[in-house]
Every structure is written in C-alpha cells, then in structure tokens.
Amino acid sequence: MKIKVGVIFGGETVEHEVSIISALQAIENMNQDKYEIVPIYIAKDRTWYTGHMLFDIDVYKDFKDLKKYAVPCVLVPKDGKFYLQKQKGIFRKNITELDVAFPIVHGNNVEDGTLHGYLKTVGIPTVGSGVLGSALGQDKVVMKQVFASMNLPIVPYVWFYDTEYAESGSEILKQVSDLGFPVIVKPATLGSSVGITFVKSERDLMSAIETAIQYDQKIIVEKAVSNLVEVNCSVLGNYSNQETSEIEEVLSTDEFLTYQDKYIGGSKGKASKGMASASRIIPARIDHNTAKKVRDLACAAFRALNLSGVCRIDFLIDKETKEVYLNEPNTIPGSLSFYLWEPTGKKYRELLDELITLAIKDYKEKRKKIYSFDTNILSGYVMGAKGLKGVKGKLK
Helix, strand or coil, rough: CCEEEEEEEEECCCCCCHHHHHHHHHHHHCCCCCCEEEEEECCCCEEEEEEEHHHHHHHHHHHHHHHHCCCEEEEEEEEEEEEEEEEEEEEEEEEECCCCCECCCCCCCCCCHHHHHHHHHHCEEEECCCCCHHHHHCCCHHHHHHHHCCCCCCCCEEEEEEEHHHHHHHHHHHHHHHHHCEEEEEECCCCCCCCCCCECHHHHHHHHHHHHHHCCCCCEEEECCCCCCEEEEEEEEECCCCCEEEEEECCCCCCCCCHHHHHHHHCCCCCCHHHHHEEECCCCCCCHHHHHHHHHHHHHHHHHHCCCCCEEEEEEEEECCCCEEEEECCCCCHHHHHHHHHHCCCCCHHHHHHHHHHHHHHHHHHCCCCCCCCCHHHCCCCCCCCHHHHHHHHHH
C-alpha cells in the first residue's frame, strides 16, 4: 500500500510563487511507485485547496478561474487518522486520508513555524523542523542571539523595530554608522533576499531602512564582509544525527545574492527552476580546512536551532582572512537543496525518500514520550453552588 503524502505549498507570503516552484519540483521527483501524492495549495487568501489540476504549474498563472474546479479543504484528525475534508455548510465529506504532511513553503506565515504549529496540533507526522526550529530559523535577530550564546561566529549587527525607528531614528542611524559602512539592511523575518539593500554610505541608509520597513516590523542591519565569498552547505538529519552535502559557491551579479540571482537569473526567458536557476560553482573554491570549518559550523547551527529534515546553512567568508561567518539557515530551502546532494551521489528521489522516512521515524519516537496523563483531576473536583451557578449561566 502506498504512503499518502500531502505536499503543502503556497501561503500568504512574498515567497508564494517560489514555494509553488519548489513543491512542484519535489512532486515531479517523488517515487510514485511508493507514494500517493496529494497536492495541498494554500492560496494567498489562506484558503486551502486540493485537486489533480494543482500538479500543473500553468494553473497558478490565473488561479482565480480555477477556484471553481479545485476543492477547498481542511485537515482534521479523526479516530487516530488524518483526513482532508471538504466542507459544505455544516457538513464535511472526507476527500482522502493522509499519512504524512510534507510542507514545502517559504517565508512568513508558513515557514516560520505557523504551519508546523497547526500540523502539530492536528497531530500528523510532518517532514522538517518543528515549531521552535522553524521560528528560530525565520527570525534573523533571534537566530543570531542563539548563535552568539553558543559562541558561533556572526558578523556585527544592529536591530530595531519599525516603531523604535519612528521614535528614535537618529539614534539608530548613529548605531548603524558605528558599525562602519558598507552594511546590509534586511527585513528580519523574510527570505529569498526580498527587501534587502546593500548600503555603501550613510547617504543611502534611510532609504534602505524605509524599504525594509515596507516588508517587516523588525529590521536588522549587518556589517558587510570585505572580500566576500558566499557559500552554502545543506544539512540532512535531526538532533541526533546530521550529514552534510557538497558546498557550493554562489555567484552574484550584485553585492549580495538577490532574488533575481536566486530565481530568475540565468533562465533567459525559460521557466524558473527555483534555486537551481542560480549561478554557482560546485564544489566551492575553498581550501580543505575552510571547507571542514563550514561543515562543522553547519552541523553546529543545525543542532543549536533544533532543526530537522533538510536545511541549507548560508555562510559569509572573507577570502583574504579566511574568517567564516554564519549568515542564516533556510529551514525549507528553495528546491530543497537537491542540487547540493546530487554531487554526493544522493539523487533527488532518494533525498525525498529519506525526508519522509525521517518524519515517520521521528513521529514514532515522539509517540513514546509522555505528553498527557490518564488521570483526570477534574473528576473529583467539586465547585461551590455559587461557582456552579455562574458556569451554568455562561453555558446558556
């Protein structure tokens, strides 16, 4: 019997379209002799849909017309099983049963732990990092605070909220200037390089901050690394075991890897292949000692943030001093970083299989832990007459 895998993608996020590309890539590479794949699309209005037409990427070019064919659905637990249900009025009809959920989502409102929290509440086995790891991985400020607590190398930075900037802008501008230019201004909880600006002088700083504030309430400004080389390393596993991929050196047409570089550059009018569209050199042009440091730090960051499944850890290297800095993790990386595993001999189909197997194994292990007690302390609890009357009144 095939394992029914619900692949969840989309969401209310600026990385909505990137999620669609990553998910359909993965679906195309799943072993359909082993898995029955159920697409679950979260539209930008947060409505969930399923249906066979969702396997076709052309559907998403004008999804409004397809709503009448796709089936709105919800995921619910029932009798120890997990069902996608269609709701019509007060009645619900089972569409299909699921064995495991496979979120392939990027950015706010989905990758940040929001979706994982919902799936954990439902109770279904889920691929990838849990609520805590997902949340830590999405917030560039909190993740740096965790890294600093573990003495892991990060660049100097300043962070603030939009309200703080409105009230004390001049003081914040001074703190940023004290970092020394150039700096990189980022929305703290976005990905795919959305809203990021490389700032060479104080003259352009205010404009960069205002751009970032359009996307997020929390802003981070980082000291730019001189003689920069950007490399990425993927990690596969959980808290107890990790393995690392080949290391890539990412080539950018700008001072940092932009959204254009990641998802559009190099496609020359063809359909984007997600992160596989980016220009890169594999393996990265770094020496053996630096490569070992990158791999060791990748595993350390993976454990520090309580990550699971596959993630991509991004690094900044000063090619003259050979100092290596942790930049950020991607808990659900674009294209699931399959292109970093293929050079190691692990094909995309095998990577996907390992991720699903790991999710089911982790689910079974967690089920052995104690989460609740059979005893009900309320069974012997007696309320006073006044208190009981008050409760009855509220229930009417």
